[in-house]
Amino acid sequence: MTDLAIHAADRDISERLCEQVRTAYETRTPLRIVGGDTRAFYGRPVEGQPLCIAEHSGIVSYDPVELVVTVRAGTRLSALQKALAEHHQMLAFEPPSFGENSTIGGAVATGLSGPRRPWAGAARDFVLGTRVITQEGKLLRFGGEVMKNVAGYDLSRLMAGAQGTLGVLADISFKVLPIPTANHCLRLPMSLEDALNKLAELGRLPLPITAAAWHAGELYIRLEGGNSSVKATQERLGGEPLEASFWRSLANQTHGFFHLEDGKALWRLSLPPHTAPLALDIPEADIFYDWGGSQRWVKTTLDATTLRNACQAAGGHATCYTPQTQGGAAEPFTPLNSVVEKYHRNLKAELDVHGIFNPGRLYAAF
């Protein structure tokens, strides 16, 4: 793996990590699992002894022909993406990165996906297998490095988005995809209502759309696919050309929109496709529609209950991206109903009986 090692420091510290977890289990010491420490803003603050994953890095195996890469959790996202790009491949869920130190382990643990999500799938959809450090400090393998594998429960996908509360991600195997041969990004002036209708209409057609957003009177669309279809769709839609980096700025929240002021907090509203604008007292300039309208970023001083009730009525939920210390909500994630919470607690009690893994990161109770 020497050629791959160029991109990512090749170091396996899983034994040491297992030992640390074993000790924490025995002494019932809570652990705060840290990769690049760029995602601490996402979720509730965790009090615990740091368990540092960043050194556990490197690409374990990568065979472009198999469309599978296995990587240590501490590997920097940028290093992995570079190694894949050399073979014209990519992580199709377009993981957001919140700084150069962002790791692939953090990307999977938070389970966040970029603008391609509605068309390609989420982080968990591309996870084929994991090696996980369990509460007893054992390194166990779930899933695998093959496209299809239905043996046993799908523990690997369960880990995606669990924010380290059920175990420590050590290695992760992904399905990767070729980077599309052609791409073109465009912007069209359009009212919100027209844009949402347009997106519903386009969504029913087999067009090579891989991102769609709307903000401040403009519809933004990315086309990716074969040369012929991208060209044909570009001609059909018209509009002005748009820099491809626009989508990265949206995923990574470096776009100017994400600048907060006047005590506003950043919220992510996740709603069913083709949901009409919510009746909330938020000026249009403070809303950014991504994922074809299914993911809406809002900057607001409205309280959590107001936002959550509106989302829930529409079949969705709301997450606060601004930490409580900076004026965000105390509970960043939408509370679970009592039955669902009961099974969350049961699961946590089985997989982390002493509550050593990132306690309270998702919800105060576990």
Add this chain to the structure above:
Amino acid sequence: MNILFDERLDGELARRDKTEVLTDIQQAVPTLTLLHREEDLRPFECDGLAAYRVLPMLVALPENLEQVEALLKRCHALDVPVVTRGAGTGLSGGALPLEQGVLLVMSRFNKILSVDPDARMARVQPGVRNLAISEAAAPYGLYYAPDPSSQIACSIGGNVAENAGGVHCLKYGLTVHNVLRVDVLTIEGERMTLGAESLDAPGFDLLALMNGSEGMLGVVTEITVKLLPKPETAKVLMASFDDVEKAGRAVGDIIAAGIIPGGLEMMDKLAIKAAEDFVKAGYPLDAEAILLCELDGVEADVDDDCETVRRVLEKAGATQIQQARDELERAKFWAGRKNAFPAVGRMSPDYYCMDGTIPRCELPRVLKGIAALSEQSGLAVANVFHAGDGNMHPLILFDANKEGELALAEEVGGKILELCVAAGGSITGEHGVGREKINQMCSQFQADEISVFHALKAAFDPKRLLNPGKNIPTLARCAEFGAMHVHNNELPHPELPRF
């Protein structure tokens, strides 16, 4: 090898008097259809793995959620196991009944509740047939992507339980990638919604966990699936090879060219002959292997891709390449593949279908291993292969009426799966573990991993009443069958007695 539930290895089940259970449930849910006479139970004694049959204690045929809820509450109170069944087409015995259990048949939950073309989703009941969803979506130019070959008959509830695949998985994913939300009832009869119509939901991804959990964690009562726009066009290339390995390498070459085909299937000589004799698909009988490569999408892109694939296939040493001229010929090419199982069935009184997956590069080695096993055992093996995603379906031909042949076929099958595991693959790509591959689970997973699976199960069903004995073996079973994964030459759990 008998795979029927064995309390000595699979755990004890409560013994309840059938009449008492029947009376109890009848009183609690008077409107529920309950079958209890032997002649009424007989049609439910097996699923698609017909070699194994067990008469359930009772069969319940609920028509509404309240009945299922009440039934589960009574079963939970009485410690009566519940095996949920959809259309009964599963090939791994996932819905094999238990003598002491209730078989919960969801086939009357057969309504498509809504199709929303703007949001591109459909809400359906679990007994709805897979193909019926695509039929209902067709007027809007939409369809439901996963297409297991049993799609005419299999139900979506069973698809969720098994995380069913099909020939288009590489590009369009498995069931887990195409289900947005499920409503489930827990064994205690609580209602729970997992996932959402939005693209994510707060909390753990229990939706992903529910897919492929084989009815062990809850009973699925409603499903919201994602619908996709129908590709504008689909074209099929058929390539012949004089050598199986060359065909295997060509598969990798197509992927390496940056193309993700809608379907990429391979068949070996015996499977080609069987299919050709059966459906006259126009397959070349002199070929050692054929590849079927379907490219779908926008017309202009598909034409470009067909050219690229054709060049790749030529370079890979294909002896003949044919592109289906029209929709009729395309359907004919696929008919051979889609009917490969029944076609092989005509060549032999019985066949045993395996479902291992491997990294594609291991294909030549695994095929050689299968050929050797076939020769040693004297049982012919036809190979049908979802080549694009490394999912093999070796079909072992045998005659159950010949003394010992079923056992021999199962032994060969077990060894094939162990070959797949050794090659870095899995014992099942899409058919599920069920009861059939319960012992092979011990070769894919270590005791500690199996213990984590048991912990997961305990979080949802601590009394082990939902489909006991399926999917996850007990450690006692693994110890007994000796196939336990041996790590660093140390046997796990040395404290367990071995026989």
